Amino acid sequence: MNLPWLESLPLLVDGLLITVQVAVLSSVVALALAAAAGLARTSRYAAIRGLAGTYVEIFRACSLLVLLFWVYFALPFLGIELSKVTAAVLAIGLNIGAYGAEIVRSSLKAIPEGQHEAGIALNLSPNERMLRIILPQAVARMLPPFGNLLIELLKSTSLVYFITLSDLTYEAMVIRNNYYTWTPHIFGSLLIIYFLLSSCIFITFRLLERKLTAWR
Amino acid sequence: MIAEAENGLKPEREEAAEQTGLPNGYTHLVPIVRYRSIQKSFGELQVIKGIDLDIYPGEKIALIGPSGSGKTTLGRMLMTLEEPSSGTITIEDEPLWQMEKKGNLVRASEKHLHRMRSKVGMVFQHFNLFPHMTVLRNVTLAPRSVLRLAKEEAEERAVEMLRKVGLENKLHEYPAKLSGGQKQRVAIARALVMQPKVMVFDEVTSALDPELVGEVLNVIKDIAEDGNMAMLLITHEMEFAREVADRIVFGAEGRIVEQGTPVELFENPQSDRLKSFLQRFR
Numbered sequence: 166m167n168l169p170w171l172e173s174l175p176l177l178v179d180g181l182l183i184t185v186q187v188a189v190l191s192s193v194v195a196l197a198l199a200a201a202a203g204l205a206r207t208s209r210y211a212a213i214r215g216l217a218g219t220y221v222e223i224f225r226a227c228s229l230l231v232l233l234f235w236v237y238f239a240l241p242f243l244g245i246e247l248s249k250v251t252a253a254v255l256a257i258g259l260n261i262g263a264y265g266a267e268i269v270r271s272s273l274k275a276i277p278e279g280q281h282e283a284g285i286a287l288n289l290s291p292n293e294r295m296l297r298i299i300l301p302q303a304v305a306r307m308l309p310p311f312g313n314l315l316i317e318l319l320k321s322t323s324l325v326y327f328i329t330l331s332d333l334t335y336e337a338m339v340i341r342n343n344y345y346t347w348t349p350h351i352f353g354s355l356l357i358i359y360f361l362l363s364s365c366i367f368i369t370f371r372l373l374e375r376k377l378t379a380w381r
Numbered sequence: 382m383i384a385e386a387e388n389g390l391k392p393e394r395e396e397a398a399e400q401t402g403l404p405n406g407y408t409h410l411v412p413i414v415r416y417r418s419i420q421k422s423f424g425e426l427q428v429i430k431g432i433d434l435d436i437y438p439g440e441k442i443a444l445i446g447p448s449g450s451g452k453t454t455l456g457r458m459l460m461t462l463e464e465p466s467s468g469t470i471t472i473e474d475e476p477l478w479q480m481e482k483k484g485n486l487v488r489a490s491e492k493h494l495h496r497m498r499s500k501v502g503m504v505f506q507h508f509n510l511f512p513h514m515t516v517l518r519n520v521t522l523a524p525r526s527v528l529r530l531a532k533e534e535a536e537e538r539a540v541e542m543l544r545k546v547g548l549e550n551k552l553h554e555y556p557a558k559l560s561g562g563q564k565q566r567v568a569i570a571r572a573l574v575m576q577p578k579v580m581v582f583d584e585v586t587s588a589l590d591p592e593l594v595g596e597v598l599n600v601i602k603d604i605a606e607d608g609n610m611a612m613l614l615i616t617h618e619m620e621f622a623r624e625v626a627d628r629i630v631f632g633a634e635g636r637i638v639e640q641g642t643p644v645e646l647f648e649n650p651q652s653d654r655l656k657s658f659l660q661r662f663r
């Protein structure tokens with residue numbers, strides 16, 4: 166079989182690397198924001214709860230694409246110029262982090278009050294109660310929704326096409342311009358690659374979940 | 382059943398009562414816990430309507446009464462899980478929910494509560510074991526984190542307690558693998574290992590299948606016979622209360638209605654409330 170567009174495979178590999186880079190970096194940002202904002206929403210200080218709540222409401226509500234445009238095209242007018250990768254990581258991280266914060270908050274809230282009370286009855290300090298009793302159980306609950314969220318994140322990285330960051334999707338479009346008649350093959354391959362990447366995330370979280378919930 | 386003297390006191394109390402000439406064999410001691418004019422409301426609902434209660438060192442009190450009468454709330458206030466709306470609780474003559482600051486009594490800080498809590502322990506109706514920890518870890522957690530014991534010493538103490546409740550062969554199981562009775566016995570060992578001076582048992586057999594109640598009550602009887610720890614036993618098990626308690630306190634609608642030795646209360650109840658309450662257990 167003759168597949169001339171495969172000569173452009175190196176381009177696709179370059180794109181893949183960018184996609185993975187953006188996905189990994191924005192996952193780190195999103196997880197950090199989710200942990201910080203999720204914990205802050207359970208704080209005993211109203212100001213901290215309010216701040217975290219505001220972050221979640223704003224960034225969950227705004228369209229990722231508009232946020233991405235804002236960070237990349239609008240911020241320069243305020244004197245802040247970011248590289249394409251940084252802009253992408255920031256926009257995706259802020260957006261997905263807001264969803265993640267809700268997962269963190271609801272997982273913490275789902276731990277029965279009796280667990281807190283048993284910790285108090287044993288005279289553990291508030292920090293020790295959080296660290297040794299609440300968090301380990303909450304993290305186990307967070308894993309499945311976080312797995313889904315990171316798959317969501319991976320798929321949303323293709324939006325960086327619109328700020329002309331040369332990710333997987335962007336490169337596929339480039340190749341398509343040169344091998345127009347092969348469009349089904351090119352986009353078919355694209356779908357398969359995203360599917361494989363998603364599977365990596367899915368399997369990782371399954372294994373983690375199995376390991377961290379052996380006690381169930 | 383433990384033999385009872387005519388006045389309804391346990392033998393060792395009888396002796397103390399004779400020596401001191403005081404009625405219940407405890408009153409010559411200084412109470413370890415005093416509830417004074419305690420009231421508690423949840424929003425509009427007043428649950429505790431003025432309670433005075435002394436608990437003496439080593440004394441076993443069974444707190445009985447209809448559900449909703451405020452028994453759990455009374456125990457939870459001692460465990461610092463619920464703050465009284467008014468009144469004071471003292472442990473060893475020190476206010477629990479207040480502390481002295483520049484000559485004034487102010488609301489207790491977390492640090493004050495932490496210090497006071499080391500004298501109290503509690504076993505809950507629904508066990509509240511930590512599901513992500515093995516039996517052994519459940520029992521060593523507090524000795525290690527709070528008492529800062531070395532791992533070996535904490536484990537030694539924990540194993541000793543687990544032997545006392547008959548679970549030394551379950552050290553490395555997770556709670557999910559245990560029966561309700563076994564879970565509750567782990568919870569008892571977990572509270573005991575901190576060596577509190579007074580321990581609250583809040584209906585610890587109410588969530589158990591009937592055939593598992595006995596094993597837990599037997600463990601509590603053993604602990605009661607060991608001696609020094611005061612116990613506030615909230616229970617609906619009247620036979621058990623009668624066997625274990627030095628004093629029965631009957632409460633209803635947020636007040637103490639009647640109290641006395643098991644014989645006094647069970648054989649000769651005074652109030653209509655108590656009479657009709659006891660009818661239901663005949």
Ligand SMILES: Nc1ncnc2c1ncn2[C@@H]1O[C@H](COP(=O)(O)OP(=O)(O)O)[C@@H](O)[C@H]1O
Pocket residue numbers: 423426428446447448449450451452453454455
């Ligand atoms: N945290 C709470 N908030 C509101 N009402 C409560 C709370 N805890 C207990 N109550 C109410 O207080 C009353 C007494 O409860 P409780 O102390 O559990 O009684 P008991 O243990 O004797 O059954 C009940 O009417 C109960 O619904």
Ligand SMILES: [Mg+2]
Pocket residue numbers: 452453454584
């Ligand atoms: Mg109760």
